[in-house]
Amino acid sequence: MKVAFIGLGVMGYPMAGHLQKAGYDVCVYNRTAAKAEQWQKEFGGTMANTPALAAKGCEIVFCCVGNDDDVRQVTLGDEGALAGMAEHSILVDHTTASAELARELDKIAKSQHKFFLDAPVSGGQAGAENGVLTVMVGGEADVFEKVKPVMAAYAKFSQLMGPVGSGQLAKMVNQICIAGVVQGLAEAFNFAERAGLDADALVATISKGAAGSWQMENRYKTMFAGEYNFGFAVDWMRKDLAIAFKEAEKNGAELPMTKMVDGFYQEIQENGGNRWDTSSLISRFKK
Ligand code: NAP
Numbered sequence: 001m002k003v004a005f006i007g008l009g010v011m012g013y014p015m016a017g018h019l020q021k022a023g024y025d026v027c028v029y030n031r032t033a034a035k036a037e038q039w040q041k042e043f044g045g046t047m048a049n050t051p052a053l054a055a056k057g058c059e060i061v062f063c064c065v066g067n068d069d070d071v072r073q074v075t076l077g078d079e080g081a082l083a084g085m086a087e088h089s090i091l092v093d094h095t096t097a098s099a100e101l102a103r104e105l106d107k108i109a110k111s112q113h114k115f116f117l118d119a120p121v122s123g124g125q126a127g128a129e130n131g132v133l134t135v136m137v138g139g140e141a142d143v144f145e146k147v148k149p150v151m152a153a154y155a156k157f158s159q160l161m162g163p164v165g166s167g168q169l170a171k172m173v174n175q176i177c178i179a180g181v182v183q184g185l186a187e188a189f190n191f192a193e194r195a196g197l198d199a200d201a202l203v204a205t206i207s208k209g210a211a212g213s214w215q216m217e218n219r220y221k222t223m224f225a226g227e228y229n230f231g232f233a234v235d236w237m238r239k240d241l242a243i244a245f246k247e248a249e250k251n252g253a254e255l256p257m258t259k260m261v262d263g264f265y266q267e268i269q270e271n272g273g274n275r276w277d278t279s280s281l282i283s284r285f286k287k
Contacts, residue, residue, distance in 0.1 A: 119136070183260075
């Protein structure tokens with residue numbers, strides 16, 4: 001099967017690589033061509049100079065760029081992916097974006113007799129590199145069933161959440177959870193340090209009980225050590241939380257704690273931590 005992958009960032013680069021390694025015939029596009037050349041050297045496959053050219057003749061076109069506007073830039077217009085896609089082919093957007101954008105693209109795709117799925121991912125850089133991402137999907141069931149076995153090249157789990165936009169809504173919930181969990185850990189680990197507890201013994205014990213979480217197990221070492229130069233960037237998190245706040249205005253959900261944590265992330269940005277991992281919330285206590 002011929003597929004395209006648009007956007008070879010931290011996430012897209014390894015995801016596209018897994019597709020090629022799984023035997024799909026992958027054509028990639030990246031705005032900065034050097035990255036596409038590097039990808040081709042590493043994995044084989046082909047590269048194109050525009051998203052439309054990459055999408056030509058492909059049954060499925062995947063995309064993973066930055067935000068709503070970036071997705072519009074690579075999917076719409078004469079050089080956008082949709083322009084190159086044949087009727088009945090499927091556009092799958094792995095970008096974390098708004099549910100509104102998903103509905104907009106779905107409408108455009110449908111008017112051209114093409115299909116669209118919003119499919120944001122969770123699992124971070126390591127999840128993408130190890131091919132064990134979780135995918136939250138919005139769209140039609142029969143379209144999802146066609147794409148699911150292909151996404152298995154880089155995903156350990158994918159789930160149809162409901163109609164188009166539902167994948168993005170699920171991702172918003174995911175990010176709201178993370179904000180609260182990480183702030184809780186930041187406060188707890190700062191307390192533990194001041195109380196003179198041994199970090200390894202502490203986490204080995206409490207992670208097995210009701211307080212355990214992915215963030216606790218995977219981030220405690222670096223949080224205690226004050227290392228944040230890796231992982232899921234604060235800039236990305238604030239982009240994601242802004243999307244959730246906008247949606248909450250529409251559905252009436254209150255997000256008092258998430259708003260507070262967003263303010264803490266803003267402080268971290270102001271102190272130069274834009275690219276730091278979200279676990280850098282603990283840095284506010286280490287001054
Ligand atoms: P990244 O490393 O910054 O890569 C972004 C990619 O999108 C690059 O290939 C970039 O091209 C391309 N791009 C951005 N704007 C573009 C535009 N206007 N036109 C064409 N190409 C454009 O980002 P990432 O970490 O892979 O994240 C991608 C998406 O996945 C984001 O929505 C993010 O929120 C989400 N996500 C990330 C993680 C994570 O841990 N990193 C986890 C889950 C979800 P250039 O190479 O030319 O800059």
